Amino acid sequence: MSTFVLLTITGLGLGAMYFLIASGLSLIYGLMGVLNFAHGAFLTVGAYGAWFAESKLAGVSVLPRFLLGALAGLVVGGVFAALVELVLIRPLYKRHIEQVLVTVGLALAVSALVVAIWGNDARPFTAPSWLGRTTSVAGAHIPNDRWVEIATALVVLVALNAFLRRTRYGLIIRAGVENRAMVTALGIDVRRAFTLVFAIGGVAAAVAGVLSGVYFGTVDPARGTSLLIFAFIVVVIGGLGSLRGTAVSAVVVGLVQQYANYYASSGLGDLSVVLLLGIVLLARPGGLSAKLA
């Protein structure tokens, strides 16, 4: 029983990270039709931004050091993503294939740049020691970082939802996901919403980057890409452009991965996620939240 609890909480923690990455991907694709391969780069930039800031705060005590580092990571991630949209994506408006290709090139370049500056090896990431300890729940010893991941993802989910439902830009984005042309036909310049959505995605990915630094204890240049593949799978299963679908799908994928890895055999978890994607897409090509035509 306690193993089940541990697996469930860990699965939710993993799902939390997937959600943070996938939410940005989903909004970007839903609103702009861009399959953003550079999203993993946003995660990496955020993670390394946080790590770099932390390394400059060596004398400071751990908790403020971690929080300030995390904040720096978020700012860097958001600003970077906004710049990418302005400089690389906006000029290619309406040329969807070229936009996707540009994100591929950017992903390669950023990955290589990070390796160039800080090397291929994982760098240890400082986090409050409390996160490394465990709490007992129903006999299971849950590492505390899992709680933080789940809590953070919930906060982000609530905040994003509030943003989409209560603000004018949120309204524009929701409408734009449905019918971008009609939004412009109401006199609204959607391009500002595009930059905003990229920035939001960048911040969320950066949060995932910082949390993955805590989860794995290190930052490393390849993590953005490996998590990105799962994030893509989560987004496609959940339905591109649907925040709710992404949240549900992230939870399902995280849990399936954990359970399969333990109850079946190690490594099978990742395969089962792939299998899940195949099954969902064949039954419902639009993903879980797509309405059947």
Added chain:
Amino acid sequence: MTPILSVSDLHVHLGESHILQGVSFDVADGGVTALLGRNGVGKTTTLRALMGLVDRRGRVELAGESIQAAATHRIVRRGVGYVPEDRDVFAGLTVEENLRLAERDAEPRYGLVYELFPELKQRAKQQAGTLSGGQQQMVAIARALLSDNHVLLVDEPTKGLAPLLVTEVARVLERVSELTTVLLVEQNLGVVARVARDVVVLDTGRVVHIGPARELLADKPMVNRMLGVG
């Protein structure tokens, strides 16, 4: 008097088809000008081109200023309202949100909108996707009325509506035409007869007739030739 809308040698290519082959006409200020023609001649494409929703070549002037190279949102901000053929209301948003999205002026004309369409006030919190066709049409027209526009481009507002609703829409159009100029694409000649002052007739991407509505509609053979089937 300067026409509110002046179109000169408008060309539109979609893929390999040359849909509009040099369309030219003026829309006089005030009242309803009807854009007529058989299916597929390019009426909807003309409106979309005026809105900047398709690539176009030629000259278009709104209240004397050229807009043929402007982006859609800028054209709209200069005072153009658009009621598309398929209504294009945002199904996932409520009626209220659909209207709120369309707010442009400092004082959007909710008074006018709710006077014309009291039902929209009652259904404010209802999801637009659950509305009937007629109700969605009301939302689509209401959106364009919220702002004080120079001209409204309205595309087949009575399509697919029951006769009672058709009359309703015609009544609304009459009221609207007192406030702003309307360029109306319409297949229903009864509605055209009721509201339109002038007509512009298209055939295979070109203008073949411009004149007073009453004159054309009284000429049955001409109506058959230009708008009839076969």
Added chain:
Amino acid sequence: MTRYAIPVGVLVVLALVPQFSVDIPYVFNGSIDTPGTLQLLALCLLFGGVAMTYDLLFGFTGLLSFGHALYFAAGVYVTDVAITRWHSSFIESIAFTALVGVVLPLVLGAVSLRVGGIAFAMVTLAFAQAGSILVFKNPHKWTGGEEGLGADYTRLPQGLVGIFNTKHLYWVALAFAAAVFAIVQWAVHSSPGHVWQAIRENELRVQVLGLRPYAYKLMVFVLASFLATAGGVVYLLLLGGATPEVTSANFTLTLLVMVVIGGTGTRWGALVGGVLYTWANERLGDASSSHAVSSLPSVLRTPLQQPLFVLGVLFILVVFFVPGGLARFGRVRRLREAFQR
């Protein structure tokens, strides 16, 4: 007839390369008949060929697959495992790999092609990812997991083993590239080939004409994947072993980069793109340790020493300024001017 003149001419010139002792400074690190340069040229030709197989899918038929690496990797790993772990003969291994090269894309393609667009891209990505996981899991210790699997060279044809036989390997790679070129050209000019290009333009229209796009897409999928598997076998011979890098999503993305830089859906584009990318990747690696680059200030030096950084930036520049790829360079500007009137 003149359509054949240039390709045959190029083939003859390339075939004669190992016979000449010519030094081309900066382009190559040594005369063109040295094993090092021949190995590089062989790799360039191999990837030119594999890029052409990807172009068949993406450039001609418009199928954006993110899992093409899987079939290439199948060629590499199935042959290697058959030879080294199952102790089959070279011929038996090749035959078995050929069988896999047809059956695997037939089955996976039949499933993936039931969806289109993004969903198709994701399913192909997922299948390739599954393959990658399988390789890393190292079932029965067959694949060698993270470290890869060196091939048992005693079972390879002796004419293709050892540094003195590099020129034979070069000719094998050249033969592969030539064969793929010929097959792709023949295929796209055949009547299914016209349907593939029609599918890329407007799949709905193809359906309206009474043809079943699914069957044609499956056809090109199996053909492209089979040719990629063949490329994998050649790769195994060239490197003498298998490494898991070839199963990664990154690998398919580099194929995409090659094809786009060269120009999708053109005669020479993919080949040129594949050759250039492979050459650049190798030579940039050499250049990064050269004196010219080491003496740059570290702000410039550090990124430039990573070939993938340079290639990534180059790719972005190509997408922006030469969107048709190098093969269309002259034509693009004229096309754009015509549209802007």
